[in-house]
Amino acid sequence: QVELVEYGGGLVQPGGSLRLGCIGSGIIFSHVVMGWYRQAPGKQRELVASISSGDSTNYANSVKGRFTISRDSAKNVVFLQMNSLKPEDTAVYYCHAEMADRSVWGQGTQVTVSS
Numbered sequence: 001q002v003e004l005v006e007y008g009g010g011l012v013q014p015g016g017s018l019r020l021g022c023i024g025s026g027i028i029f030s031h032v033v034m035g036w037y038r039q040a041p042g043k044q045r046e047l048v049a050s051i052s053s054g055d056s057t058n059y060a061n062s063v064k065g066r067f068t069i070s071r072d073s074a075k076n077v078v079f080l081q082m083n084s085l086k087p088e089d090t091a092v093y094y095c096h097a098e099m100a101d102r103s104v105w106g107q108g109t110q111v112t113v114s115s
Contacts, residue, residue, distance in 0.1 A: 002026040009109030022095030038091035
């Protein structure tokens with residue numbers, strides 16, 4: 001059984017930083033495309049960043065230069081470092097694994113950017 005668990009969300013002031021983590025079981029992160037998505041109230045879920053098995057990364061235009069996705073293959077953890085956070089980054093952030101035969105989602109972690 002594949003399971004993804006996110007951690008690291010919380011409340012942060014504008015301009016602040018947070019680092020999200022996603023721990024996987026039943027899956028080897030370095031073998032699949034891992035991504036972070038977010039969904040704000042009343043909006044569709046959107047891709048924030050992804051990292052391929054070959055370490056190629058992709059970012060939404062709205063987070064380029066501020067967010068960094070990375071992977072610790074030894075610990076099977078994917079991170080999302082978020083800097084210079086803005087109120088519009090407020091959302092539930094989800095970890096996602098695109099496997100050959102299925103997509104797997106974590107339960108999500110809330111990020112709130114507010115003064």
